[in-house]
Amino acid sequence: MKIQKVTPENRPKVYALLQRAFPNSNYETLLVQKFHENNRPIHEWVCIHTNKVIAYIAFSNAYNGKQLCGLHLAPMAVAPDFQKQGIGSELLRFALRQEAIKSQPLFVLGEPAYYARFGFEPCSQPICPFDQGNTHFLSMHNSSNASFEVGYEAGFKSAALPPGKQGKKRRPR
Template identity: 30%
Template sequence: MSTFTINIRQETPLDHAAVFELIEQAFANIEYSDHKEHFLVERLRKSEAFVPELSLVAEVDGAIVGYILVSKLSIKNQTSSVESLALAPVAVLPEFQHKGIGGQLIRKAHIIAQELGFKSIILLGHAEYYPKFGYQALHTFSITYPFDVPKENVMAIELEKGSLSNVFGMVEYPKEFLE
């Protein structure tokens, strides 16, 4: 088995073209994808939801092989709004998948999000994959999801223990997710 060193760092504008291609390749053969994740990232970079420190690339030998974006969202009810984060997307080039790169990107994003003071992250993803990183089904909290998707695929993690225990309402994504 070949070993390689992975460098995870914040994305820069010079990385945008490589990241666009990487995301397109990573999702090309994914069944439950609209195959437009690369366009979502472009829209989010220009939005108020964008957190530059949470737009990360993974490099191997100077080449970008993985990417993760974690951006702001809200959990709202009639009287309050709580800021949270959305993990979307995490992408790894097909030839580098199943080597732990996505997991390293997720763990690094969690650390940075905590350092920035964020308390939770919500995602729509594979029910078997994300629980390895501490994600729980969203329906175990008092939070609802705005789209009709299988409940086992919508998850959240408390970056600060108990941060979602008194939160109730519906996830509200930035408009860039809906375009």
């Protein structure tokens, strides 16, 4: 098993993994595709076993208005036939040690009991627009006391739109 940065060559394998890991949703696959298509800044790694992508993790920018305020962990996925073997935990621990990640405030919308094992704590500020009451919104290295709604990359909203409502692709300038 090898962990490496995502390359353009293994992006199709990432998309296939996300479809297998989230069989009832296209959201995660569309989100990552939009990050790639729009050249959005993203920190992402895959876990490869016998030339197959079996796990994936991504961190994208978090915002306070237009100001960068940290990173969002999303999505994270493990192939169904490799779940419950500690691979996702190993990948997350690896990512949390990386220079681009370890010094940033981190945010995740997820299962509190799972993410607490890695040092994430309940987060009352900032406010997550996708989690009323912030019951599943957690953070790490977050010292913000300011009350604001945390912003996400545009892909988080447009990936949720039905086909045909996503707007025209914009060319990078």
